[in-house]
Amino acid sequence: MELDWNQKNVLVIGAGISGFAAAKLARRFGASVTLSDAKTEEELTKLGDDFAKLRGLGIALAFGPQQESLLEGVDTVIVSPAVPVRIPLIQAAYKKGIRVMSEVELAYDIAESPICAVTGTNGKTTTTTLLGLLLETHYDKVGVGGNIGVPLSEEALRIGRGGCIAAEISSYQMEATEHFHPHVAAVLNVTPDHIVRHGSMEVYQAMKERLFREETEDDYLVLNYDDEKTRGMKARTVAQVCYFSRREELEEGVFVRGDVKNGLIVIRWQGQEYELCHTDELGIKGPHNVENALAAIAVAFFAGCEPTLMVPVLKSFRGVEHRIEYVTTIDGVPYYNDSKATNTDSAIKALETFDGHIILLAGGDDKMTDLTDFMKLVCERVDALVLIGRAAARFYGAAVDNGFPENQIYAAGYSMRKAVEIAHALAKEPAVVLLSPACASFDMYHDMAERGRDFKHLVHELEQQK
Known part of the structure; x- marks a missing residue:
């Protein structure tokens, strides 16, 4: 779409x-x-925002209550992902016939290189980061942006022509998106999340499916065969569908031949078969990361990457910050930062990575999702549960209801420092200390990254005291 925004x-x-x-x-x-x-400038400045550069560019700033008068004379409204389209100002824009678009759609409008987009409830950041590295085996210019912390529009402008862009896309970013059209799209999984924002599981899944709504038969859609909800998406696309699976040897797709712990990763497509490496050679560990690697391989393959050139990247990639990230070992006990686990499904995957004896730090800004499966696994693998933030009381009740001993639950209030100190006092070999909150961070932090960095800082403080 050609942009003509002059005047x-x-x-x-x-x-x-x-x-x-x-x-x-x-x-x-x-x-x-x-x-x-809607926040005041003072509130935003406390969060670290600096508006001097925007004012220097001649951008007008309007903070506080958002009156409908803001729409007077406006041709286009661009919505940040954190802002739900249901707010009165955006609904008024729709009623007035004003174009409402997301920053992701802006990125698509200005992109001159193909976009490979990844969405899903869990695994997006790991998959997108790995995808960016795989794309570098084929393209001189590669952008990585979106929900991963770098605005996608900035990356699209930076790359220009002749490259490729790996985009992490959230359900929030798709709410105000109508014409986003990636050449290759991937949906990793769909489990309950962001229900408070979207209102229902059905709407949440519909936002995920918007990712491939504009694709044609010349495009590719990569879907998780092992996830029932994503497997069924094939019926709602005209794109060429490639499944990936860590459990089944597929007639066509990307899969693991043999046991998921040490099986061979294979691409089978249009009569050709390519063998890459064994799963135990991957630099990222855990069954969930096998799925992430399979998805990244499939997307990279359809973006033009040579399978044999992917192998060194798959072996060397060690994962991303805040996702089961090793911090340090104190008195024989390793500490892991999994702040990116903002929902129960993601936290379950972290718990499954370890054999047991976990000192778990959990809680935060409660998403009000069902805790049953999460707490059942907590009962199996966790020795002590340290609870923080707004969700602590509900998590406490769910843990006890599922049989977790009350005397092994500890309350740290709204203090990460206290939580780390409690965990450190409890942790003895062969324990593992794991921050995997199963909650958002907004009751205590600006975002999950700030939470993860605070945890790491406090752990390193303990280490220096030794």
């Missing part, structure tokens, strides 16, 4: 990373831009 009026709603990027790009394209956020 147009653009309203950007939401002063997050994506909102900053969209405002600057719209201004660069010649638009008159206003950036609005």
Whole structure:
């Protein structure tokens, strides 16, 4: 879609990373831009935002209560992912016939290189990061952006022509997206998450499926065969579907031949078969990471990457920050940062990575999802449960209801420092200390990354005291 924003009026709603990027790009394209956020400037400044550069570019700023008058003369509204489209200002824009778009859609509009997009409840960041490295085996210019912390529009502009872009896409980013069209799309899994934001599991899944809605028969859709919800998505696309599976040897797709612990990764497509490496040679560990690797391999393959050149990358890639990230070992006890586990399904995968004797730090901003399966695994593998944040009381009740001993549950309030100190006092070999909250972070932190960094800082403080 050709952009002609010269002398147009653009309203950007939401002063997050994506909102900053969209405002600057719209201004660069010649638009008159206003950036609005429901928070006050003082509140946003406390979170670390700096608006001096935006003012220097001539971008108007409007903070606090968002009146419908903000829409006067506006041609386009760009919505940050953190802002739900149900808010009155955006609904008023729809009623007035004003184009409402996401920063992700802006990225697609300006992209001159193909986009490979990854979504799913869990595994997005690991898969997208690995995909970016795999794409580098074929392309001189590779961008990695989206929900991964780098605005996708900035990456699209930076790469220009002749490259390829790996995009991590969340359900939030798809709410205000209509025409996003990746050449290769992947849906890793769909489990209950963000129900408070979307209202129902059905709407949440529909947001995920928007990722491939615009694809044609010339495009590719990579789906997890082992996940019932994603497997069924084949019926709702015209794109060429490639399944991946760690459990089944597929007639066509990317799969593990043999046991998932040491089996051979194989691409089988259109009568050709390519053998890559064994699963125990992957640099990332755990069954869930086998799935992430299979998905990244499939997307890279359809983006033009040579299978044999992928193998060194698969063996050397060690994962991403905040996802079962090893921090250090104190008195024989390893500490792991899994702050990226913002839902129970992700936390379950972390618990499954270890054999047991886990000192688990959990809790935070409660997503109100069912805790039964999570707590059953807690009962099997966790020696002590340290609870933090707003979700602590509900987590306590669910743990006890599922049979976890009350005397092995510890309350740390809203203090990560206290949680780490409790875990350290309890941890003796062969224990593992694991931060895997199964919750969002917004009751205590700006985001899950800040939570993870705080945990690591506190652990290293303990280490220095030895």
